Amino acid sequence: MIRRRPGQRSARDIPLRTHWLVLTVCLVCLVAALLLHGYTQHLFGTAPDAEPPERHSFGKVPGEVSSGGPVIDASGAEIRTASPKPKTIALTFDDGPDPVWTPQILDLLKQHDARATFFVVGVEVAAQQELTRRINDEGHQLGLHTFTHADLAALPDWRRSFELRQSQLILAGAAGVSTPLLRPPYSSKAEAVADEDWSGIKYARELGYLTVLTTQDSEDWRRLGVERILTSSRPVGDAGQILLVHDAGGDRSQTVAALAVLIPELKARGFRFETVSETVGIPQPVRKATVSERLRGLGMIGAIKLSDTVLLVLTWLLYLVGGLSLLRAVATVLAARRHSRTRSAAWPEPVTDPVTVVVPAYNESAGIEAAVRSLVASDHPVEVIVVDDGSTDGTADLVEALGLPGVRVIRQANAGKPAALTTGIEAASHQLVVMVDGDTVFEPDAVRLLVQPFADPGIGAVSGNAKVGNRHGVLGHWQHIEYVVGFNLDRRLFDLGRCMPTVPGAIGAFRRRALLEVGGVSEDTLAEDTDLTMALCRNGWRVVYEERAKAWTEAPNSLGSLWRQRYRWCYGTLQAMWKHRGALSQRGPAGRFGRRSLGFLLAFQILLPLLAPVVDVFALYGLIFLDPLRVTVLWLLFVSLQTLTSLYAFRLDRESIKPLWSLPLQQFVYRQLMYLVVIQSVVTALAGSRLRWQRMERYGSLKVPAGHSS
Structure with missing residues (x-):
């Protein structure tokens, strides 16, 4: 939980509707400018005056x-x-x-x-x-x-x-x-x-x-x-x-x-x-x-010139979006290909050291039993520490009533997820620590596979492969695609570049010594996992991705819940990027991390989503004023690029490609939601408002899908 100064209100308390009003006004002005430009440039009559359209009727013309x-x-x-x-x-x-x-x-x-x-x-x-x-x-x-x-x-x-x-x-x-x-x-x-x-x-x-x-x-x-x-x-x-x-x-x-x-x-x-x-x-x-006529005329002339400028700027932005999208697709696919070829033999020495699994829990009664039972069923020696962070739904009592061997419950007053994780780290009996959210179910071999990279003493943390468990319905398919294509492809690229920005809270392993060196889990941001990973990288520790270690997490099942989750993630990432901006000017591993990772995040997770509406605006502009067939072909090429990238990502993760039928529909709802989240987060950050941590609603729907064990 982010600590606030006395009298300071959270962004949840501060109305942020003004920026949506400003955004709406800007959008209306943009649409008006494009309509004016389209009208003046693409509805212009070009046939010679002396070649009028064919006329047949002359009976109504006065003599x-x-x-x-x-x-x-x-x-x-x-x-x-x-x-x-x-x-x-x-x-x-x-x-x-x-x-x-x-x-x-x-x-x-x-x-x-x-x-x-x-x-x-x-x-x-x-x-x-x-x-x-x-x-x-x-x-x-x-x-x-x-x-x-x-x-x-x-x-x-x-x-x-x-x-x-x-x-x-x-x-x-x-x-x-x-x-x-x-x-x-x-x-x-x-x-x-x-x-x-x-x-x-x-x-x-x-x-x-x-x-x-x-x-x-x-x-x-x-x-x-x-x-x-x-x-x-x-x-x-x-x-x-x-x-x-x-x-x-x-x-x-x-x-x-x-x-x-x-x-x-x-x-x-x-x-x-x-x-x-x-x-x-x-x-x-x-x-x-008259003076009025002249002023209105000058206003119209100014509007026409402005519309020309707007379209010119948007055209260059469209090129930028296209270039960034293509660059990201090529870079992530090539990196994933190389990663898959080199990682299979990367850890020749088996790691058998016991592991402490820390589970921060606040009102997790819906899914905590499935999470804890999956951890106890691991084929690697583990101790499980459930840190109950002031739950009011009997979460701690439920875990204790299970009577599972190797499971401890620590109760504390509500202090937020970072504080709960820090409590678990301090109480850990072993030097390898796995952190897992209370809504996540591990596969039996997940812990064992997750800690194998620690055979390399320079590795301080390992990111596992988080999977969407409740992937039913169109929204579930979209999130499943995003996890497989967006998150996991990016992690392979970050691994090769030694600039991993985030070990997800759903499944991540850490060397306890590395955690203590950076002062544990910080409360400075809403994305404590990103903040912690960046701190480890800046401190010289290497962070890698182990795609074979799989855990199943519960994704939001409504657009409202998804908005709140991604808003917190994006805002927290912005906080972490700002906190660690000093890495850009550092030398050695810290500087390498800063220039590579922060540069990637800025270009592809902030700038690209902010510019993504340009694609939609141009698509509508083209359908109205240009050749609809040409616009449709370009849109199909864009979707085809995404589809090919997705097919490769699904192949790497050995996933069924059936959910990809919903990929074209993603362009009309999900993508817009994601870039609106980025806009909201950036405006909130620029306004200097602070957003408090928001717990996601749990449904207790997780079960490891059949046929997905490693």
Whole structure:
């Protein structure tokens, strides 16, 4: 139990809901940023304007529209159209502004003293604010071409409103103007307006927009050469025209070259190049934006840029997560392979010294009998010391009533698990000490196999192989997989690297002299087993893993219980890492342990779980905005990597692979729970709160499964 200063409250007493609120707000902002980025980048219309979707119905289009002029006026109750004045050309540029071609076109217009109208796309304006301001400052007219070059005819009303409103705000933020001029993407001449097009035009008209169609298409989007563009752009006779040209959407070098010929040629014929409003003879429709419009527009532009940054950061984090996951899988599998080949002959001299088994017990009546009986049945000489830490459920009485030979019960007032372990160590009759939780059942040969590494005098502790006993149900399968794949593969790697950070409380053996040298079991952290193991490593003792020594432990059977257990484990590990951070700068075995073990824990048990949500976020992003098939394939590859690693781990532990059917389901619940535990633990640690030890609920369900004896 962690001792607290007077007046200090535990984290259990301190509400930590604030950080969940902050996390929720951050998650909502992240989702909003990704939705905005996905909308602007992956729902962007890329088909040429002059290639509208196929239309079939024209019956609902008013005659005054289909037979009228290219400009549809929305200022009055009745539909009015306007046509260009003779000898007047309105050059209208769509899809920009473009950082390469728009400046060249502006230079050309300035050179020939010609004015034009630029129908800009909101997303492009946000990216090219200075260029948009230049268009306005040089006397040209600005119109809207929607937010993402979307086909208004095919959109529901809410998206039409969104497309128009956001493009208007962005224009206000970038250039300080507001315009009612609108050219719907994929529109052309008035006689080509279909029922679907009219639906979009009518919706925009009700919002006060002036729809500008064309009378002539330069066909520059076809890129058939300068001469073809000139042929398509020259007016017949003296009729005025609203000419469709493009300043963005690809290579517009042919467009620039054609305009350099067309403008002086038509000027020589007496044509004037004016804005749309001047060409059809209506008052200047573009006005100065209000302060509110400008501020909201700048906010929208900032949101778009932020969403781009967020996705860039997440992309790099995804690479980092993928790299860490692959590195961990490769490293642990290779280490496990080498460990399995070298460990079988590692202990040639048998260890027959008797062993003291210390069992700390606090209200363990549900499973203590099975635990003690399994220890007494060991094929190695043992004395069993059950330290009753102030139990109120008759645990001590139950053990004494068993009357088992070699079993002692020590009663003490409740002082916490570390204190109970220290009491047992002090009372031990032998130099080899095994520590075991009160909910754990040993196999008959577990103690004997566990102490064999002590043939090497440099070894101070041995980690055994903890197995999930109550592995029924999906939650039990998931924990069983985690024990076999996560914990045991890692321990093989740590063993080879001589940097074992944890001997589990369920099954671990220690040299008593080594325990006394480090001052016994500390109460400084909630993960007393990790704290003790790190202290032994820093003191020069080697800690190894003996996978043949098996014990069966009772795992939580509900998500709530699992959360509490893992929260305590993770928080305690963070405490131990912080306590032993000095090992990073030490030399010799202590420094080796610190740099290897603490580095591994930081990278793979803290950083990787914290970054794991990136995978889920990107999966959802991809399903919505990218190719779902590609995302599914990548997800299957990720699961396949986990499956292959799991198959190898199960083979090493001689386990049935049947529970692996639940591995894909683990991605949707269990993995999220684990990284939320890490987030909770890190926030608790950073907040400086202290969490008190929480005892797990016992169910007394343990029996050694048939067919698992060594």
